[in-house]
Amino acid sequence: MCEYIASKPEYNKYLTRYFVDADFDDNSTLNKRIYVTPCYSIENLYVDQTVVSDILENEYKIRRNDSSGKHQKTINLFNSELSAFHSGVLLFNAWYRAIKHKGIDSSNEVNLKDSFPSVLFNYQVMKASNKDAYSISEIEALYPKAPKTSKAEIELSKEYLFKDPKRFRGKYEMQFLYIFFQFLNEDSKNAHQYTVLNRGINWDRKRMISTLEHYVQTPLDMRNYILTGERK
16 A cells, blocks of 8 residues: 555655554565554553553542552552463464464464454453363364464464563453453442442443543654654
């Protein structure tokens, strides 16, 4: 698309900017006029302690300076639960990255949904997985036409993911955030271990990106790209 528009003289009078998610792709040869997210996708920018802290204060009215200490308690829960979620989805993310590097297309029939496969790991806040840890063979059984991977390839992908939690697949990260907020909604109805309101917040999972966009900081390199039109 970038090259196509650049080839049309009628578009020369317009400022153009192009954005793509990094995904698990090799973007090293991508045109410098195209911005690549510094994480797996734009969704990863939402699953962030600072963002959640602001949401707690403004949406759930859990003040940072509240004497109850619930704000920090809830942030601690968010961090520990995100770590638990990452432990549960790590192997699948590593597998998916490995097969992406081998090259997949429609013939491989690896069509991932927005939610993590619950038959492998059914995440719930403050609860262990509903089943024992899954294996590569169980993943391969779900996607029999996908390329086969070796243990070494999986371990390399795990190392890549360990270096930065924002490298996990973004759709699953947003799933986690939605489940976490639903947990807070339930807490607000009865226990009030982490919340102060007597009501929850009505989140539409499909619209969370647009609903919460004002809480997310624009990455510095994106700001520079918007100004210059060239990715560094």
